[in-house]
Amino acid sequence: MNDHQSQRLLDALSEPSRAALLEGFRVRRLVQGEILGGPQEIRDSVFILRSGRIRVFLTFEDKEQTLTFLEPGDIYSTHSRAYLQAISECDVLVTETRTMLGKLAELPEAAPVVIRVLAQSLGNAMQIIEDLAFRDVEGRLARFLDGMLLRKGELVDARSWRLPLALNTEDIAQLLGTTRQTLSSLIARLTREGILERDGGGTFLIHRADLLRERSGWRYSSWRAQEKHALSAG
Amino acid sequence: MNDHQSQRLLDALSEPSRAALLEGFRVRRLVQGEILGGPQEIRDSVFILRSGRIRVFLTFEDKEQTLTFLEPGDIYSTHSRAYLQAISECDVLVTETRTMLGKLAELPEAAPVVIRVLAQSLGNAMQIIEDLAFRDVEGRLARFLDGMLLRKGELVDARSWRLPLALNTEDIAQLLGTTRQTLSSLIARLTREGILERDGGGTFLIHRADLLRERSGWRYSSWRAQEKHALSAG
Numbered sequence: 001m002n003d004h005q006s007q008r009l010l011d012a013l014s015e016p017s018r019a020a021l022l023e024g025f026r027v028r029r030l031v032q033g034e035i036l037g038g039p040q041e042i043r044d045s046v047f048i049l050r051s052g053r054i055r056v057f058l059t060f061e062d063k064e065q066t067l068t069f070l071e072p073g074d075i076y077s078t079h080s081r082a083y084l085q086a087i088s089e090c091d092v093l094v095t096e097t098r099t100m101l102g103k104l105a106e107l108p109e110a111a112p113v114v115i116r117v118l119a120q121s122l123g124n125a126m127q128i129i130e131d132l133a134f135r136d137v138e139g140r141l142a143r144f145l146d147g148m149l150l151r152k153g154e155l156v157d158a159r160s161w162r163l164p165l166a167l168n169t170e171d172i173a174q175l176l177g178t179t180r181q182t183l184s185s186l187i188a189r190l191t192r193e194g195i196l197e198r199d200g201g202g203t204f205l206i207h208r209a210d211l212l213r214e215r216s217g218w219r220y221s222s223w224r225a226q227e228k229h230a231l232s233a234g
Numbered sequence: 235m236n237d238h239q240s241q242r243l244l245d246a247l248s249e250p251s252r253a254a255l256l257e258g259f260r261v262r263r264l265v266q267g268e269i270l271g272g273p274q275e276i277r278d279s280v281f282i283l284r285s286g287r288i289r290v291f292l293t294f295e296d297k298e299q300t301l302t303f304l305e306p307g308d309i310y311s312t313h314s315r316a317y318l319q320a321i322s323e324c325d326v327l328v329t330e331t332r333t334m335l336g337k338l339a340e341l342p343e344a345a346p347v348v349i350r351v352l353a354q355s356l357g358n359a360m361q362i363i364e365d366l367a368f369r370d371v372e373g374r375l376a377r378f379l380d381g382m383l384l385r386k387g388e389l390v391d392a393r394s395w396r397l398p399l400a401l402n403t404e405d406i407a408q409l410l411g412t413t414r415q416t417l418s419s420l421i422a423r424l425t426r427e428g429i430l431e432r433d434g435g436g437t438f439l440i441h442r443a444d445l446l447r448e449r450s451g452w453r454y455s456s457w458r459a460q461e462k463h464a465l466s467a468g
Contacts, residue, residue, distance in 0.1 A: 058360065060368035060451060067363070077353070081360040101346040111345035112335040118352040119311070125359035126292065126315040129301070132366035133411055134294035177367055217294060 011073075017109050022048075024103060025093035030054075030086035037078025044079040044097045052090030053166075056082045057174070065132075066174035068124055069167065075117050132177060135217065138186055140176040142216035145196070149209060161206040168202060245307075251343050256282075258337060259327035264288075264320035271312025278313040278331045286324030287400075290316045291408070299366075300408035302358055303401065309351050366411060369451065372420055374410040376449035379430070383443060395440040402436060 013021065025048070030036060036054065037045065054070040058081060067082055077097065078084065104111045127147075131140045145163065153161040167175075173183040191197045195208045206212060247255065259282070264270060270288065271279065288304040292315060301316055311331065312318065338345045361381075365374045379397065387395040401409075407417040425431045429442045440446060 058364050058367065060364060063368050065363060065367040067360070080357060081364065101349065104345045104349075105342040108339040108342050108345070111338045111342070111349075115335065115338075115345070115348055115352060118349060118356060122352060122356050122359060123314060125356060125363060126301070128363050129299060129359060129366065130292050130294060130315065132363065133292065133299040134297050 013110060013113060017107050021100075021103055021107055021110050022093060024099045025095045028092050028094050030090040030092065032086055032088055034086045034090075036084040036086065036092070037080075038083035039081050041078050044077070045094050046075065046077050046097050046100045047092045047094040049074050049076070050091040050093060052086060052088045054090060054092075055085050055087050055174070057085070058082055064174065065128070065177050066171075067128060068121075068175075069171065071166070075114070076121075137176060137178045137182055138215060139217055140178075141172075141183070141186060141190075142212050142214075144172070144176060145204065145206065146209070146213050146216045149206060149212075153206070153209075156205070159207060161209055162199070163204040163206055165202045165204065247344060247347060251341050255334075255337055255341055255344050256327060258333045259329045262326050262328050264324040264326065266320055266322055268320045268324075270318040270320065270326070271314075272317035273315050275312050278311070279328050280309065280311050280331050280334045281326040281328040283308050283310070284325040284327060286320060286322045288324060288326075289319050289321050289408070291319070292316055298408065299362070299411050300405075301362060302355075302409075303405065305400070309348070310355075371410060371412045371416055372449060373451055374412075375406075375417070375420060375424075376446050377451070378406070378410060379438065379440065380443070380447050380450045383440060383446075387440070387443075390439070393441060395443055396433070397438040397440055399436045399438065 027050075028047075030052070036047070037043075049070045049072055051072055054074075054076075056067045056070060056076065058065045058067065069087075070076055070084075076084065078094075079097065100114075104114065127143070131143065135143060148165060149161055149163055152165070153163050156162050165172075169183055169187075170180050173180045176183065187196070187198065193211075195211050196204050196206045199205045261284075262281075264286070270281070271277075283304045283306055285306055288308075288310075290301045290304060290310065292299045292301065303321075304310055304318075310318065312328075313331065334348075338348065361377070365377065369377060382399060383395055383397055386399070387397050390396050399406075403417055403421075404414050407414045410417065421430070421432065427445075429445050430438055430440045433439050
C-alpha cells in the first residue's frame, strides 16, 4: 500500500459517507518507536494513519521481516500476526473492528473500499511469499524497483526513469529480507553495470528498466508457468 | 481457509441474503488438472467452490509454493498472483468481482462476510511468510500441525490427539515448501522421538502436543518480541 492507493480509495467516498464512517474513530498520537499492535494485542481495532509512518513487520527470535511501510491514508488492523511500530511521531484514527464492520452495514458504499484495501494487502503478502520462496536478493530488488517504477516512476528521457522513494537503504533492506550491507554492495554492482544509480535522498535513476524487469524474472516466470500448466492440465 | 470457516460464514447469512448474493453466479465444472485463474487471467472473477478441491499456488521457473487447498464453501478470486488448479473434478459458482461488489452495496449483511474471508487469507499468507523467513522445515511442520490441532484435533486420552487431515504427504510438503522425501524423513524422525505417528489415510496421532508447540517456536518468539520492543520503544 506504499502507493497511497488506499488514501485515494477513502477519498473516493462521498463526504457524508466518509464522515459517517469516521464518526466512531478516536485520535491517538504515537511517539517514535511506539508499538501500536501485534500478535499479543487483545483488542481488535482498525486504524487509519493520518500523519507519520508505521512499519509493519513479523518477528521471530532475533529475526524480522518487514511487510510494508504505512503512509498517511493507509488503513490497517492491530489484530494480526504482524507488529506495528511508529517509525516517526504518528497520528492515527482508531476504532474497534466490530464497530467499523457494523458501520459498513449502514454505509454500503464503503464496503468495496475496505475490501479493496484488504485485497491490496493480500497481493503485497503474496509478492513477499514469491520473493522469499523463489528469488535471491538481486531478484527481489529488481522486482521491487520494477513494481515501484510502475507506480511512481517519472520518465526523464527516452531511456531513463527517475524513481523517488521515501525509503532509505535500511528500509529497503528490511522489505527485501536482507542486510543494509548486502543491499549496498548489490546497488554498487548494478550501478557499475549501468542499470541504475542513486540520485541522493532516496531517489534512484533507472537507466535500464528492461534489464531490471528481466532480472526480476517477471516475463520468464509468466510464460513458463502458462506453458507448463497448459501441458499438465491437458 | 482449510477449516471451512468461510463456509460457516456464508452459512451465517440469512437465506434471502445468500440467495440474493448468489443470484449473479453461474455454475462452472472443472476437470481434474484444469487451471481456473492465475496472474495472466484478464477477467477479474470471484468464485465459491461447491465440490472438489482446488490448490492455490505461486510458481516461478520450475518452483512452486502452495498457499492453500480450497475446500467446498471456500471463496476465492481468480485475479491474483496465484494459480488455481482443480486437483479433482470441481463445481464452482463464478461471477465477476465487479458484480459481486455491486451486490454487496445492496446486501450490507454480506460485506463483513467477505471482509472476514479476505482477512483469513491475509492471516494465512502472513503465516507462510513467517515460515519462509524464519523457520526450518521441522519448525514449519510443527507450526502447521499445532495450528491444525487447534482446529481439527480430537482428544483421544489424557495426552494424545487424533488429527484427521484431508491431505497426503505430497500436499503437506507443497504447503511447507519442501519435498515429499524430506517431509517423510522428518515424520519418521518425529515418530522415533515419540512425538507423533501416522495412523493411515491422512490421519496423525499426536502424542506430545507440548513438544510440537515448542518446536514451532510459538511461545519463545512471542515473549522475546514483546520484551525486545518494550526495550526498543522505551
